Amino acid sequence: MSRLWPRVRHAYYGWWVLAASVVSVALAAGLSFWSFGLYIDPLEQEFGWSRWSISGGFSIGLLAAGLSSPLIGRGIDRFGPRRVILLGALLTGGSFLLLATTTEVWQWYLYQSLTAIFRNMMFFIPFQTLVSRWFDRRRGLAVGILGTGFSMGGFAVVPILRAVIDGVQWEGSFVVSAIVTVGVVAPLSLLLIRDHPSDKGLQVDGDEQPEGVPAGPVVLTGLTDREALRTPLFWVIAFALMMFFFAMFGWTSHAVPYYESVGYSKWWAAQLLAIAAGSGIVTRLIFGYVADRIARMEVAAMVLSAFLLFGILTLLISGGSVIGVVFFLGFWFVGSSGGPMIEPLLTARTFGIAYFASILGALAVVSTSGQIVSPIIAGAIFDATGAYDWALVVFAGAMALSLTAYAVAWKLPRPQLHSVELPGSGGDAPPASPARDAPETAG
Numbered sequence: 001m002s003r004l005w006p007r008v009r010h011a012y013y014g015w016w017v018l019a020a021s022v023v024s025v026a027l028a029a030g031l032s033f034w035s036f037g038l039y040i041d042p043l044e045q046e047f048g049w050s051r052w053s054i055s056g057g058f059s060i061g062l063l064a065a066g067l068s069s070p071l072i073g074r075g076i077d078r079f080g081p082r083r084v085i086l087l088g089a090l091l092t093g094g095s096f097l098l099l100a101t102t103t104e105v106w107q108w109y110l111y112q113s114l115t116a117i118f119r120n121m122m123f124f125i126p127f128q129t130l131v132s133r134w135f136d137r138r139r140g141l142a143v144g145i146l147g148t149g150f151s152m153g154g155f156a157v158v159p160i161l162r163a164v165i166d167g168v169q170w171e172g173s174f175v176v177s178a179i180v181t182v183g184v185v186a187p188l189s190l191l192l193i194r195d196h197p198s199d200k201g202l203q204v205d206g207d208e209q210p211e212g213v214p215a216g217p218v219v220l221t222g223l224t225d226r227e228a229l230r231t232p233l234f235w236v237i238a239f240a241l242m243m244f245f246f247a248m249f250g251w252t253s254h255a256v257p258y259y260e261s262v263g264y265s266k267w268w269a270a271q272l273l274a275i276a277a278g279s280g281i282v283t284r285l286i287f288g289y290v291a292d293r294i295a296r297m298e299v300a301a302m303v304l305s306a307f308l309l310f311g312i313l314t315l316l317i318s319g320g321s322v323i324g325v326v327f328f329l330g331f332w333f334v335g336s337s338g339g340p341m342i343e344p345l346l347t348a349r350t351f352g353i354a355y356f357a358s359i360l361g362a363l364a365v366v367s368t369s370g371q372i373v374s375p376i377i378a379g380a381i382f383d384a385t386g387a388y389d390w391a392l393v394v395f396a397g398a399m400a401l402s403l404t405a406y407a408v409a410w411k412l413p414r415p416q417l418h419s420v421e422l423p424g425s426g427g428d429a430p431p432a433s434p435a436r437d438a439p440e441t442a443g
Contacts, residue, residue, distance in 0.1 A: 013200045014134035018142055020192040021127040024085070024185045025149035028123040030157020031096075031177045032115070033150075033249075034277055036375075037256035038162055038270070042170040049105060051257070055379035057108040058253065059372045061116035066368030068117045070225070073125055073361025080195035081126035081357075088121025089185035095119075096178035100171045122185055125364070128344040129357045133196050136204045137292070140345060144288010147341045151284060154277020162270045221417050222352020228359045233350060233412045238366035240405035241343055244305060245367050247312065247395040247402070248339055250374025258388045262320030272325065276332050283337030291341070297349055298410035301342045305403035307335030309396055316392040343367065354420040370398070 036058050043054050076084050095115040102108050127146060135142040164173045197204055228234050251258075255276070259269035287300075294300050311331030318324020343363060344356075351359050378391040 022149035029153030034154035061112035069364035140291030147284035151280025222354030241367035243402035246370030
């Protein structure tokens with residue numbers, strides 16, 4: 001231990017930023033994305049709301065988050081991720097307290113919308129921006145490690161929140177969520193998170209600033225969001241992501257009630273979701289390691305889409321039997337390994353990192369639309385038929401379309417990137433080497 005501590009203490013500070021990011025993403029994902037299905041049954045029983053209306057509240061929230069993404073992305077590029085994350089943590093905590101007071105459907109919709117917008121300020125876009133700024137050669141691995149936070153949110157937080165809801169009801173769980181969010185994410189943003197390696201006198205990947213050389217402007221390579229929007233490749237990738245997340249999120253948001261509908265207990269339903277989420281802790285590390293050695297992320301995305309397509313079809317054919325669920329989980333382990341990582345890695349490699357947050361925010365407007373409608377559609381299908389079979393058919397079709405769109409993106413040419421200065425960096429030093437700031441290539 002005495003030999004290990006000096007190595008940890010003097011490690012590249014980017015790893016500390018990444019550690020804080022993993023914890024924050026785990027909490028944000030676990031308290032919102034993964035846990036949504038836990039609230040369907042309690043709200044349905046207490047207020048008599050349909051699953052369609054309950055799911056609609058979450059979907060409207062996603063719509064608000066998607067529409068706010070470009071503005072949040074520009075704010076991150078302008079003011080830095082750290083400030084946006086701190087503000088987002090405080091506002092998200094307040095919105096959780098509002099959710100605890102819900103008594104009417106319109107309140108459920110309004111408070112979910114506020115929570116989704118504020119959570120967006122301390123979730124996907126700012127932390128992916130941090131990782132892209134702090135890592136270049138090992139960006140795939142870093143994004144993979146960050147992805148484990150998303151998985152840990154489902155693996156660790158969902159079972160705990162299940163127990164919290166059973167103990168203090170759904171209202172109390174939102175109060176607990178508020179306390180945890182503010183008590184953990186806000187201190188991490190203040191104490192550990194920094195916007196760029198230059199804030200610690202470092203360069204990307206841990207190279208120290210040479211002595212006697214004044215700190216120069218931080219020069220990054222990439223397109224502006226307006227330039228990216230003018231490329232056909234942007235819209236093909238956006239459509240592929242929209243269909244991918246339509247199927248993936250639609251399933252995840254209704255996984256718990258699906259398992260219950262085919263005969264599993266509430267406890268087992270939550271555990272199956274936790275198992276699916278927990279598998280990502282390992283598989284996303286593996287995918288992140290492999291991603292740095294993949295020449296084109298579109299090919300990886302096609303493989304992931306194919307595995308998820310086979311998984312959904314297996315679940316549909318088996319009717320949710322134990323054997324079918326086992327095979328489904330096997331396909332899910334592989335297919336979901338790089339799910340949340342494809343979007344940031346494709347964005348960085350295709351459009352650069354100069355305006356990464358702004359472009360990611362623009363992509364989110366399109367990709368989030370799939371997440372918005374899929375829970376509503378699945379809920380409406382269940383309300384009309386009493387089963388999720390046709391919802392699985394819709395999810396399978398969407399995943400097939402995603403696979404096709406990724407194949408088209410693979411064939412399209414990539415745009416030429418240029419160098420721009422990071423706002424507020426200042427200085428007169430020469431630009432950074434394009435080789436360091438350019439999108440990754442195969443290892």
